[in-house]
Amino acid sequence: MLDGTAQALIQGVLLGGYYAIIAAGLSLMVGVVRFINLAHGDMAVLGALVTITLTQVLGMPVLLSILLMLPLMGLLGWVMHAVLFERAMKGGLLLPILVTIGLGAALQNAMFGIWGSDTRSLGADIGSLAWEGWFLPGGIILGKLPVIVFCVAVLVIGGLHLMLRRTKLGRAIRATASDREAAEMCGVDAARAHRAAAAIAVALAALAGVFLAMRAQVTPYSGPAQLIFAFEAVVIGGLGSLGGTLIGGIVLGVSQSLGGLISAQASLLTGHLVFVAVLIWRLGRDWSADHGGWHAGLVAQLARRVGRRESGAEQ
């Protein structure tokens, strides 16, 4: 039992790496561009299907397919932002949501048109990587693929963090996020900074999609579920915090993995429940921060209760 728990815990942490990669792009867009791309999951699937085609139809090595696909998807992100997202952002809060939901539907149906509805996988193309692992003491098995995915996740999050902190582009992206008009006044090309962020976000989604196709299957309609996982990881980790996104991914992965110990069906449900619990906790914390700290909130609650009993009006 204890071994099972430890195994599930480790698998959950490693699974969290996958969630962190798909969430990183979303986190970047939400945190610094203030744009929510609801087609993020569909972009991941597109990246996976393109890689599968390059590998299985054109016969390229998987790694080469990925290296070819990533810049293509980055370019797609750049163009999407230039022609679509930028305009949508000018239209208030609702328009980006409508536009990207529409984009997601269009992408799903376009992929269905091109690739059909078959489930596809890269599992057969990566050889022993798909099933090999290291055996740890206590009967714990460490899958090679999940370990690689997790390491990539750490590199991706660390790289993004360094890019934002240390590079000219990163500082321009952060300045634009803080005050777009003032940034432009300083000569920053805000539109370019946003397009670059969108390119990175879409490329990262596509990378996550490839890992999904390696460990499982994808269909043209797999995107929305992945979007939800990405969102959950972002929210659990805290909006706009990249390091938080990695932790959010791990929390989600561990929750699902431990939930899977109860029953196979409880796995996803546990992840969602943990997400909802964190969301409620965050909302409550923010509410009390706005009302003078959690203890002040507690005092206010008590006062309200006492007040009700004494039918006083104090708060």
Next chain:
Amino acid sequence: MMHDKGMTPSSQTRADCAPAVLEATGLVKRYGSLRALDGVSFRVRRGEAVGIIGPNGAGKTTLFGALAGSFPVSTGDVRFGDRTITHESAEARSRLGIARTYQVPRPFLGLTVFENVLVAAQAGGRNGRDGAADLAASVLGRTGLAGLANTPTAAIGLLDRKRLEVARALGTKPQVILLDEIGGGLTEGELHELIALIDGLKAEGMTIVWIEHILHALLKVIDRLVCMAEGQVLAEGDPREVMENAKVRRAYLGSDPE
């Protein structure tokens, strides 16, 4: 219009001979039925320091926005040197050499003080990697912010934020700097430092346009004064003569000349 009436031989300085570096003609900016700018023509010559005064709502800050490209104007033209920049973006104008500060500081929160200036120094790629960092450091030293270089901007006070506005503008290596009420709220000593800084910029040949309510600070630096009211230029010319102008006294100082 009293544009040229205010100009007398006594106000002729060496700058008068130089061509206008920044020139606006017939600027109109409408917000609905309100005319924030109502036919403003304004020019500043290379190396000149011009002050702008006027009651609240006179359109001073709107004029800055129009010059710096923060928004499109309804009609009118803006020229910089010998090119028309009416339809250029704020970013393009910044790269051409026009910098502006905000009356209410707008620092990039989440960046350090140094990074705020570095963003400006790096944008446009006119400075190499080291050049930009050196420029940012020297600008911080000049504006008295060197000690705060690595402090997050969110943690600095109003005065330092005002300094940072100037530092960030200088980071873009401007030819023309538009200063919007940077003297407000300073102590006498700090005001002195500020005047010394602006005087220093002027001595280096920078063109300065300064909106300020603190007249004695303004008068120490400027060559020429423009008074605006209700979206129009009321008077311009020699600072003392503008201050004596009857219309100016009525509109700005709220008193009729005796």
